[in-house]
Amino acid sequence: MIRKVRLEDAKRRDGLVYLSPPPRMSKPELRTADGGPVRFEKIIKSPMDRSESALRRQNHNDDSLARALIEGDPEIDMEAAGRIAGACDRVWVDPEGEPLYAASLMEIVYGPDGEEKERRAPVDVEANIGEEMPMRWTGRFFKPDEIIRRFAITRKFQILHTDGLTFDFLHRMAATLEKKDALVSMGAGPKGCNPLVFERNGTPHRAFLEGRTKGDTYLLILHLSNLEIKRPAS
């Protein structure tokens, strides 16, 4: 999805620009063998109250469960099986299988070895990029070779102008980067030293801006990484 963000240049001037994903990254359209349209749907197999654990709660031993399965097919909900689930809301369900009206949340932190390190009250991390929160030019330049050896580029966005003024703004920025033959690290926060967080509780991404020009056109690509290229400690 295309979104608007504020972008700052080397002189700390900012403008509102578009972030656009690569056009060819969307998945191919699927059709039937004779070219007819298809749609993907989630079909209900069996609701939770017909699951094995639910049936075990209702039947206290294996014999009674086996008898119930043979006599009444309680694992099949004739009303629900085969129906399209459609839009759903996410809920918490207690150990008895009942949805909760309210639940308290806890965050469990695991180390790289998979061991539980900590249990704590969840702390929300707010997005630090948006229309009012600029993505900042750090002034730290990197050669492409350095970036691709240190970071896996897992996301990319094209930066596009929103009007004539930002066209000039972005064209200049692309020309600056092309002349340097390097990518500039982009950051967030008051000093621009924080990794980018696009959404509340989102994964922090390191960002590198690449620029090229061709006559009156420009290309600005924001390369994002949430993964360093290194061996896990274990």
Place this chain on the structure above:
Amino acid sequence: MGRKIEIAFQGSILRLALHRVDRRRLYGTARRIGLDANGNECTSAMLTRDGRNVLGPGSTAGMYLDEQGDVIAREDLARVDEREWETTCDKTEPSGPHELAGPVPAKALLECVAGAVYEVDVAELDSKLAASLSRGDIYHAPNIGFLLANENGVFLISAEPARFDFARRDRSVVIDDDMDDEYDDLGFEAM
């Protein structure tokens, strides 16, 4: 759990064991759980909009339906632009022997989006290839990915190209809120 791939390099076939590197193994992870009034751990589920059904893991199956609502098996589906898709995307599942081409410039990898990173056991590399990689060369195996080395070892980056067009002054941006693309989930993972 690793996987093995075969690649051809200067006439010899190399069998490489790959071990995936992911955020969980590098940095750890965090998981949010819900607790009921008694402090019991709860599970996350989906409630249908009519309120009739609570759907847990395994309660649903994803299926393709035609206009009549009949199920179409995956093997009977056709891609609309299959040829274009095949030529523009690398497959993320490495399989079979593939010729290793290169060295390629760093920009070839920079133009791609990484789908997965794998560590490669250096001991399994051909000595010529290992020496070339240690000098900083980068190799590309079509449909598999890019092979490179850094101070931490040798890695295979499974990647697919992302192509952008230069922007003209008069280009218009169409904002479609319903546009279906995988970037909607950017950074949604809790960590």
